Amino acid sequence: MPRLLVQRLLQAIPLLLIVSLLVFALIHAAPGGPLTLYLSNPNVRPADIERLRRALGLDQPLWQQYLAWLCAFVRGDWGYSYADGRPVLDRLLERLPATLELIATSMALGALVALPLGIVGAVRRHGWFDRLTTVLSFAGISLPVFWFGLLLQLVFAVTLGWLPSSGRSGMGGGGFVDRVEHLVLPAGVLALVHAAAWSRYLRASMSQVLRQPFMIAARARGVPDRTLWLRHALRNALIPVLTVVLLDAAIMVSGAVVTESVFAWPGVGSLFTESLARRDYTVLMAFLMLSSCAVVALGLVADLLYGRLDPRVGGDPS
Amino acid sequence: MSTPRVRRVRPQRAAGRVAAALLLALIVLAAAAPAIAPYAPEALDLAHRRAAPSPGHWFGTDELGRDLLTRVLFGARVTLAVGLLSALVAAGVGVTVGAVSGYAGGFLDSALMRFTDAMLAIPRLPLLMIASAVVDPSVPLLILIVGLAGWMESARLVRAEYLTLKEREFVAAAHAAGARSARIIVRHLLPGAVPSIVVSMTLAVGRGMLLESALSFFGVGVQPPTPSWGNMLYQAQTTMTSEPWLALFPGLFIFLTALAVNLIGDGLTAGDE
Numbered sequence: 001m002p003r004l005l006v007q008r009l010l011q012a013i014p015l016l017l018i019v020s021l022l023v024f025a026l027i028h029a030a031p032g033g034p035l036t037l038y039l040s041n042p043n044v045r046p047a048d049i050e051r052l053r054r055a056l057g058l059d060q061p062l063w064q065q066y067l068a069w070l071c072a073f074v075r076g077d078w079g080y081s082y083a084d085g086r087p088v089l090d091r092l093l094e095r096l097p098a099t100l101e102l103i104a105t106s107m108a109l110g111a112l113v114a115l116p117l118g119i120v121g122a123v124r125r126h127g128w129f130d131r132l133t134t135v136l137s138f139a140g141i142s143l144p145v146f147w148f149g150l151l152l153q154l155v156f157a158v159t160l161g162w163l164p165s166s167g168r169s170g171m172g173g174g175g176f177v178d179r180v181e182h183l184v185l186p187a188g189v190l191a192l193v194h195a196a197a198w199s200r201y202l203r204a205s206m207s208q209v210l211r212q213p214f215m216i217a218a219r220a221r222g223v224p225d226r227t228l229w230l231r232h233a234l235r236n237a238l239i240p241v242l243t244v245v246l247l248d249a250a251i252m253v254s255g256a257v258v259t260e261s262v263f264a265w266p267g268v269g270s271l272f273t274e275s276l277a278r279r280d281y282t283v284l285m286a287f288l289m290l291s292s293c294a295v296v297a298l299g300l301v302a303d304l305l306y307g308r309l310d311p312r313v314g315g316d317p318s
Numbered sequence: 319m320s321t322p323r324v325r326r327v328r329p330q331r332a333a334g335r336v337a338a339a340l341l342l343a344l345i346v347l348a349a350a351a352p353a354i355a356p357y358a359p360e361a362l363d364l365a366h367r368r369a370a371p372s373p374g375h376w377f378g379t380d381e382l383g384r385d386l387l388t389r390v391l392f393g394a395r396v397t398l399a400v401g402l403l404s405a406l407v408a409a410g411v412g413v414t415v416g417a418v419s420g421y422a423g424g425f426l427d428s429a430l431m432r433f434t435d436a437m438l439a440i441p442r443l444p445l446l447m448i449a450s451a452v453v454d455p456s457v458p459l460l461i462l463i464v465g466l467a468g469w470m471e472s473a474r475l476v477r478a479e480y481l482t483l484k485e486r487e488f489v490a491a492a493h494a495a496g497a498r499s500a501r502i503i504v505r506h507l508l509p510g511a512v513p514s515i516v517v518s519m520t521l522a523v524g525r526g527m528l529l530e531s532a533l534s535f536f537g538v539g540v541q542p543p544t545p546s547w548g549n550m551l552y553q554a555q556t557t558m559t560s561e562p563w564l565a566l567f568p569g570l571f572i573f574l575t576a577l578a579v580n581l582i583g584d585g586l587t588a589g590d591e
Contacts, residue, residue, distance in 0.1 A: 014432055015432060015435055015436050015439060016436075016439075018432060018433055018436035019436045019439055019440055022436065022437070022440065023440070026445075026448060026449060026452065027448070027452070029452055029453070138577060138580055138581060138584070139573075139577060141580055142524070142573060142576035142577035142579075142580050143573055143576075144528055144531055144532070144569060144572045144573055144576065146531075146532060146535045146551065147551060147565070147568075147569030147572060147573065148569075150551070150555065150558055150565055150569070151565075151566075151569070153558070154558055154559065154562055154565075158558070158559050250438065250439065250440070250441045250442065251441075251442075253441035253443075253444065254441050254442055254443035254444065257441075257443060257444055257447075258443070258532060261536070272444060272447075273447075273536060276447055276448065276451055276536070276538070277537075279451060284444075284448050287444065288440060288441070288444055288445065288448065291440075291441050291444065292439045292440045292441070295439045295440075295441065296439050299439070
């Protein structure tokens, strides 16, 4: 196991180096580079811009800038936000809890819905329930999140007045109920998207397991249906589903950006869209690097977990 | 097992056909927009601003009195063009990378695949939002950017196809007959990979369309006054409560088109199950 871990970690390094090169190149492709914001501001004198260029090392050759930035990034020194002059790391960290709360809640809700849908869909394949959920899951996969979020706001917050339309409580007091009320809409939208995709994965994976000879053997031994489905089939079917879910992390990041912006949820995702509007490149760059690192890390976890959970996979993956 | 042996027509296939007909109809409507739209896309009707849907304006009008149905039809041209053409770009790059990678093997293969993995690790929407903010794209440029962010899935698929196909005897025969690598890659191997290319392209159309809408929704995609479904939603956001139809219809079209594309993709793969 440790050998596999080391091998995988070593493979992740060139991957992250390529990611960092891409991100760096993208930001510096902007006309005026990271200082675009100041160039369009009539109150900033050319001399000040020149001073800033030197202070930020922007007058050096690109490859030196890249190396300096990369070294600083690895050390955790992610520069300062152009918007308010505070360290980027601080700004990201203060937004992270809200994002984690949203993602964790939506994943839990999504799993709660996807599990029964996937199981019943596989066990009663082509039955009426399976057909209904197939249609619904296709709708869920195709739903533009930003539009659906607006509709839910309109119905539940504006028209019915049942729920707050945006924001997160917990800053100005607000009890547990208030906290939950703010969480319902954004977490619900994300959960729906997750549930749509995950129930499909589970249905496909479970259908395959149900066809295995050991299922017929178990049935022949007189194992009751419930045990057959939940203990024998589900446990095996969940292994590939779990890894696919982890590999979908990049999609989850995109989903969080959209959902947080629509519902003004004060997380990392809405920090990203706020920074985008201000062309605050240090924050954007850090966000993209951080989320890509998270995606690579989760991919690593998926790999290792798969080997752990399914003894047939162990061995020497190439 | 009590499943009857005679099977009905596969429901996925049927749904896929209906979806394909719908998408085709939408493409025709979009192409014919200048001829069939009830009004001109920029025609102002200041007497009927912010009008709710009515027989005169089926989808209502916006804050300048422009007919929403007309704008949805013209928006379809932009959104569908981005979806379809960006999928072409993505397929072009993806097939090239995948074919070279799978055929060549060795160092070139691992280098290309590491690059593909790296591209897959960067969350697509934030990446495109930054790219759009940086280059401030016109519609053709937007198509290019969205396509360049969407080739990785087809590259992987095509590589996998080539890895198995290149071991077959007809490839050895072509070699023996003196065919060069480029010819084998294009003439002998590519036809075998076509089915998986078609499926991945279908999915790329839906993804490209949704990405265009999302980018325009955040104000960094297609810029007004050119209508796209995404930027119509962007503009409708602030008046959601008083004129909900302005947000309802463009979003509904995004949803239905994405649904149609996904159903087509599912119908194409239905035989594999």
